Amino acid sequence: MAARRRKPRLGVWKFASCDGCQLTLLDCEDEFLAVAEALDIAYFPEATRAAVKGRYDLSLVEGSITTTHDAQRIQDIRRRSRALITIGACATSGGIQALRNFADVREYASIVYARPDYIHSLATSTPIADHVPVDFELRGCPINKRQLVEVISAFLAGRRPVTPAHSVCIECKLKGNVCVTVAHGTPCLGPVTHAGCGAICPSYDRGCYGCYGPMESPNAPALSAKLGELGMDQRDLTRIYRTFNAGSPAFRKESERNGP
Amino acid sequence: MDHQGPSVLTALGLQALFDSLRHRGYRIVGPKVRDGAIVYDDLDGVADLPQGWTDEQAPGRYRLARRDDAALFGYAVGPHSWKAFLHPSVQRLWTARREGDAVTVTPEPTSAERFAFIGVRACELKAIEIQDRVFVGGAHIDPHYRARREGAFIVAVNCAEAAGTCFCVSMGSGPKVEAGYDLALTEITEGEHRFVVEAGSEAGRQVLAELQAHAAMDGDLDAAEAVVQRTAASMGRQMRSDDLRELLAANLEHPRWDDVADRCLTCGNCTMVCPTCFCTSVEDSSDLTGAESSRTRRWDSCFTMDFTHVPGGSVRASARSRYRQWMTHKLSSWVDQFGTSGCVGCGRCLTWCPVGIDITEEVRAIRESPSKQGAGT
Numbered sequence: 001m002a003a004r005r006r007k008p009r010l011g012v013w014k015f016a017s018c019d020g021c022q023l024t025l026l027d028c029e030d031e032f033l034a035v036a037e038a039l040d041i042a043y044f045p046e047a048t049r050a051a052v053k054g055r056y057d058l059s060l061v062e063g064s065i066t067t068t069h070d071a072q073r074i075q076d077i078r079r080r081s082r083a084l085i086t087i088g089a090c091a092t093s094g095g096i097q098a099l100r101n102f103a104d105v106r107e108y109a110s111i112v113y114a115r116p117d118y119i120h121s122l123a124t125s126t127p128i129a130d131h132v133p134v135d136f137e138l139r140g141c142p143i144n145k146r147q148l149v150e151v152i153s154a155f156l157a158g159r160r161p162v163t164p165a166h167s168v169c170i171e172c173k174l175k176g177n178v179c180v181t182v183a184h185g186t187p188c189l190g191p192v193t194h195a196g197c198g199a200i201c202p203s204y205d206r207g208c209y210g211c212y213g214p215m216e217s218p219n220a221p222a223l224s225a226k227l228g229e230l231g232m233d234q235r236d237l238t239r240i241y242r243t244f245n246a247g248s249p250a251f252r253k254e255s256e257r258n259g260p
Numbered sequence: 261m262d263h264q265g266p267s268v269l270t271a272l273g274l275q276a277l278f279d280s281l282r283h284r285g286y287r288i289v290g291p292k293v294r295d296g297a298i299v300y301d302d303l304d305g306v307a308d309l310p311q312g313w314t315d316e317q318a319p320g321r322y323r324l325a326r327r328d329d330a331a332l333f334g335y336a337v338g339p340h341s342w343k344a345f346l347h348p349s350v351q352r353l354w355t356a357r358r359e360g361d362a363v364t365v366t367p368e369p370t371s372a373e374r375f376a377f378i379g380v381r382a383c384e385l386k387a388i389e390i391q392d393r394v395f396v397g398g399a400h401i402d403p404h405y406r407a408r409r410e411g412a413f414i415v416a417v418n419c420a421e422a423a424g425t426c427f428c429v430s431m432g433s434g435p436k437v438e439a440g441y442d443l444a445l446t447e448i449t450e451g452e453h454r455f456v457v458e459a460g461s462e463a464g465r466q467v468l469a470e471l472q473a474h475a476a477m478d479g480d481l482d483a484a485e486a487v488v489q490r491t492a493a494s495m496g497r498q499m500r501s502d503d504l505r506e507l508l509a510a511n512l513e514h515p516r517w518d519d520v521a522d523r524c525l526t527c528g529n530c531t532m533v534c535p536t537c538f539c540t541s542v543e544d545s546s547d548l549t550g551a552e553s554s555r556t557r558r559w560d561s562c563f564t565m566d567f568t569h570v571p572g573g574s575v576r577a578s579a580r581s582r583y584r585q586w587m588t589h590k591l592s593s594w595v596d597q598f599g600t601s602g603c604v605g606c607g608r609c610l611t612w613c614p615v616g617i618d619i620t621e622e623v624r625a626i627r628e629s630p631s632k633q634g635a636g637t
Binding site: 031034035149150154166167175184216219223 | 297320321323324339344350523524525527529532533544545546547548549550558564565566612614616
C-alpha cells in the first residue's frame with residue numbers, strides 16, 4: 001500500500017468527566033500501538049504532554065459542558081476539527097453530573113463550598129451535540145474499547161462504524177444468555193438500553209443499569225410497568241433512569257414521569 | 261436386536277445411546293440446567309440432563325421447578341432453540357487481506373461439526389423443517405446451514421409436559437413427533453422408568469441396533485400414547501389458525517396494532533427466541549491499518565430500526581409497524597412466501613417477552629372485533 005503522505009492528526013479532548021473514556025484508549029494496549037501507528041496523536045493530555053496547535057483530522061471529545069469557559073472551548077475545537085466524535089455518556093448525554101439539571105445548582109454550591117461566589121458553573125450539564133455539530137456519538141459509561149477501535153478504524157477507512165443502536169436484549173440473545181428478568185425476576189433496563197457493552201451485567205446475573213443510555217426506540221413507560229410488577233416503586237423508578245444518562249431525553253422524561 | 265418396530269430402552273440404555281453417538285464422532289448437545297433455566301448446551305452424558313426438573317411458564321415469566329419424579333425430559337422448551345447450532349447467531353462469511361495492491365479474499369470454510377441433538381420436540385422439528393425451506397429449500401442454498409444441517413443426528417422426544425405458553429396443537433405441530441428425526445423417544449415414568457424408541461431414518465436404525473433395547477410390548481406402546489394424549493389435552497394456550505392468513509391480511513389497520521405498540525418494547529427478544537426467525541444483518545469490519553477486513557452476518561430483528569434503514573430513515577419507524585410486520589409475516593405472509601405458517605406454537609415469544617405480549621391474545625383481540633373493511637364475515 002502506498003504510504004499516506006501525512007498521518008491523520010488526532011486530538012483527544014476532555015470536558016467535565018472522569019477521564020475513564022480517554023483511558024479506554026490507553027486500555028486498548030496492543031491496538032493502541034496500531035492507533036499510534038495509524039494516527040499522529042497530536043493532543044492527548046492523558047498520554048503525552050505534547051500539545052500541537054492547528055487543525056485536527058479527528059477529534060475525540062470526552063465530557064460534558066458545565067461552564068461558560070467550556071462552552072466557548074468546544075466551539076474552538078469544533079472549528080479546528082475535520083471530524084468530531086464524542087465518546088462516553090458525559091459527552092453524549094451530559095453524564096452523571098446532569099443530575100444538576102434536576103436541581104438548583106446555586107443552592108448546592110452554597111451548601112458545599114465555603115466561597116460559592118468562586119464557582120462559575122452553568123445551571124446544567126449538557127452533551128456536546130447541544131453546542132456544536134457532532135459527526136458521531138459513541139455511547140457508554142465508560143465506552144467499550146472494542147467499539148472505540150471500531151469507530152477509529154471506520155474513520156480511517158471512511159466507512160460507517162458498526163455500533164448498533166438496538167437493545168441490550170439482542171446482545172444477550174446473541175450470547176445465549178438466559179433473560180434475568182423473565183427467568184429470575186431481576187429488574188433490568190436492557191430492553192430500553194443501547195447495545196455496545198456486550199451485555200456485561202446480565203452476563204453476570206445482574207440487571208442492566210442503562211450505562212449506554214436509551215436505545216433507538218425506547219418504550220420506557222412499558223418497561224416501568226414491568227419493573228413495578230417486579231417490586232420497584234415510583235421512587236426506585238425515578239432513580240434507575242437517573243444515573244449516567246439522566247440527561248438523555250428518553251430517560252429524563254421517564255424519571256420525571258415517575259417522580260420529582 | 262434386529263426387529264424394526266418400536267423398542268424400549270432403560271435409563272442405562274440411554275447412556276449407551278450417548279456413548280454410541282460420541283463414538284460415531286457426534287458433538288452431543290441437549291438440555292441442561294444453567295442460570296435458572298433449561299438451556300441447550302454440550303452434554304457429557306445422561307447425568308447432565310435436567311433430571312427431576314421442570315419449567316413453569318407464563319407470558320413474560322419462566323421459572324425452574326422441581327418435579328416429584330426423576331423424569332429426564334419433564335419440561336417443555338427453554339430460552340434456546342436449535343437454530344443457535346444450525347444457524348449460529350454470528351457467522352463470519354469471509355476475510356480479506358491486502359498486500360501491496362493485491363487483495364486476497366478467503367471465504368469462511370463451512371463447519372465440519374456433526375451435532376447430535378438430544379431432546380428435540382415436535383414443534384422444534386417443525387421449526388427446523390421451516391428453516392430448511394428458507395436456507396436450503398430454494399434457489400439460493402446457504403452453505404453454512406447446509407453443512408451443519410446435513411451432519412446432524414436428531415434424537416426427538418415426545419412431550420410429556422405442556423407449558424402454560426404452549427399451543428402446538430393449535431398450529432398442528434405437536435406434541436407428537438411425526439417426521440424429521442433419526443430416533444424418537446417417549447419417556448415413561450409410571451412403573452419402570454423407560455423410553456419407547458422409534459427409528460425414523462437409516463442412521464437411526466443403525467444406532468438403535470447397537471443398543472440393548474428390547475421390542476416394545478403393547479403396554480409400553482399404550483403408556484407412550486397416553487403420554488402424548490395427556491400433553492395434547494393440557495396445552496396452556498389455543499389459537500385458531502386455519503384462517504390467520506386472511507384474517508390478518510384484512511386487518512392491517514386494526515386499532516389493536518396501536519394498543520400492542522403501547523406495550524411493545526421493540527427490544528427484539530421475540531424474534532431472537534423464535535425457532536423459525538431467520539433474518540440476519542451483514543456487517544463489514546476493517547482493522548486500523550486497512551490491511552485486513554472481514555464480513556460477518558449476525559441475527560437481526562425486524563424490531564430494529566436498522567432492519568429497514570434506507571436513505572432517509574427507517575421504513576418501519578413506529579413500534580406499531582414493526583410489531584405488525586413481525587406478526588403478519590409469522591402468521592400470514594409467511595404462507596405466501598413459504599407455503600406454511602411461520603409459527604409452530606412453541607410459546608417462546610410469549611414467555612421471553614419481558615412484558616409478556618401474547619401472540620394468541622393479540623390474534624384473539626383482532627378476531628373478536630375485525631376491522632370494518634373486514635375479513636369478509
